[in-house]
Amino acid sequence: MIRECGVCNLHHKCRSKSVKILLIPSLLKLCCDQGHKQNTRINYTFEEMKIITVIAVILILVAGCYWDNVEELFPDVGHCDTLDVSFTSDVVPILRNNCFSCHSNTNSPDFANGLSLEDYEDVSAMSDRIVGAIKHNDGFFPMPQGNEQLDSCQIETIEAWVNQGSLNN
Numbered sequence: 001m002i003r004e005c006g007v008c009n010l011h012h013k014c015r016s017k018s019v020k021i022l023l024i025p026s027l028l029k030l031c032c033d034q035g036h037k038q039n040t041r042i043n044y045t046f047e048e049m050k051i052i053t054v055i056a057v058i059l060i061l062v063a064g065c066y067w068d069n070v071e072e073l074f075p076d077v078g079h080c081d082t083l084d085v086s087f088t089s090d091v092v093p094i095l096r097n098n099c100f101s102c103h104s105n106t107n108s109p110d111f112a113n114g115l116s117l118e119d120y121e122d123v124s125a126m127s128d129r130i131v132g133a134i135k136h137n138d139g140f141f142p143m144p145q146g147n148e149q150l151d152s153c154q155i156e157t158i159e160a161w162v163n164q165g166s167l168n169n
Helices: 046-064 087-098 120-125 127-134 152-163
Strands: 002-004 011-013 027-031 037-041
Touching: 087 120, 087 152, 120 127, 127 152
Parallel strands: none
Antiparallel strands: 002 011, 027 037
16 A cells, blocks of 8 residues: 655555554554654545445444343233232232223122122132133123223233132232
């Protein structure tokens, strides 16, 4: 590569091993055959600048990428904890948000053929029917009526409570 030496202003053939490009693209440290060393300003062509820009953008994008999976970033997303289900803290909120509009003590005589789901005794006595209804099993009237089926975690929570003995906890 032939460059102008910044010390003697002559053109010298530079050894490729001795040319080091600094982080600032407009500076180039040259060690020419004459042993002169100095920072000199070089002018890049449009094509060279395009290549440097593309490389810089790619490096920034690659350095900025963080690859991970959702399970590591958000461990509870998609996970439904059904190990120790409580009637009061797990089942009642699901019933309150999805069933009490028809199956409350106040509304059940008018809308739900007298079936109330507000009290533990009523829910535990009907637990198998409730599971069949919310899972939309054959032979059961699908619930909640007029709304979409409960999400899988809500169904699994109620089903786990029933399988764990329908405890009043």
